Amino acid sequence: MEKSKRFWTEQRKREYIRSAEDNLFIIAGPGTGKTTLLSRRILNQIMGGERLSHFLLIAFTEEAVQEFKQKIKKHLYREIAINREASHRLKKKVHGIDLMHIMTFDDFCLWVLSMKKKETTEEKERNEIEKDKSGEEAKIGEEAKTGEEAKIGEEAKTGEEKEKSEEVLSVEERCYRLLQEDKALLQVLRRDFSKIYADELQDLNQTQLSILLSLATDKKGKMRHNCLFMVGDPRQTIYQEAEEDKQVFFDMKKKMEEKKNVRVLYLNENYRANKMLVDWINEAFRKRMHSYRDMYPSQRKEFLKYCPFHGVFRRDFTGEDGIALRELVSEILFAYPNLKERDFLILCRSKEKQEYYKKSLSGVGFSDSALDKMVFEAHLSKGLNANIVIITEAGGNCSGKMENRLTRLEYVAVTRAKHVLIFLKGEAEEWFCDQYYGLHALQELRLGEKQ
Structure with missing residues (x-):
């Protein structure tokens, strides 16, 4: 990326992302x-005449797939409301969202x-039909027949062996x-998908990234024009444990920086x-993560009233953590x-704890369906946020490592909060080491x- 773009303001970067043909x-x-930025870029391309069927959007979870669909519809409806000239055409696009390959x-x-x-x-059916049609003409000598059967048998055997070998490979492989x-x-897939979007890039493995590049490059291996949009954050890598898997993201970044028709941009606002949370998170994780980039608080002041x-x-307690959680939530209410x-999001480490906390909160006045949307395992909280985030089981023993998968999971957990972050700190500690x-x-x- 040329030097001037390194010093762009955040707003300039966002404008560029929405409309750039790179x-x-x-x-x-x-x-x-x-997600909003991605949706607006897609809207610009749709407004420019791109067919819905030409889009391929890869998301990491089924929940993210649904969020993409809703965000794109939302921005289309908004454009319909303000753009009367294009409203009829855009209404057709809204109803055709399912034509987009979002998966x-x-x-x-x-x-x-x-x-x-x-x-x-x-192909097999066509071969069978051709075989039936030529049945009368297919009277050949016994030797030729035997030779053909042997050939067919060998091909079948080879096919079966290949099928068995593929059974041990992953779907991506x-x-x-x-x-x-x-x-x-x-070539068919390249023709069909002229716009490819990939989210949560940091959690994709080498094979998945190789598939993306196969689709986004031409026969000569050059990046196709304005084809690929990739977004990720290495600080939120929680599904890659091996060191070589975590390195995949940085290898991909380096490869993209060497391409002439690819732009690499950072967004940190x-x-x-709110500012109190952002400042605390920066201070805490600047010490824990290698090459940590500070976030900059840009929450609008009027949002504080929410x-x-x-x-x-912190909230100290002794005894059962489920009882302590119920008392805390009851007092807040x-x-x-x-x-x-x-307004609440309660995060824990395991499925067992998730069910335990939901039962503990059953007497607070929330319905079962409400609790299903409030209490989550931390690794499932990506894409979620709430005014008040409660971290359970905090104050754990130190791992001895500067940065590990748990550190990145902790980062994901605390960055879900909008206004309040509470650490429920007791005796059964599991994460968020007090020393760190x-x-x-x-x-x-x-x-x-007064808080």
């Missing part, structure tokens, strides 16, 4: 509004494999192998969290009765006092 590699921190990576790979299977089945072997199919108190707190279930995060030095939450 391939883009975006490193976007939490709360930067990447998880596994679903995409299965879809590609099914295309090949369908093609193979149709089978898909990548197919695209390498079947160049005609690869956090529109989600929560009656603000800050980062008693002090601030206007708060609703959507200094939880003991945080103000203890005392309801009824």
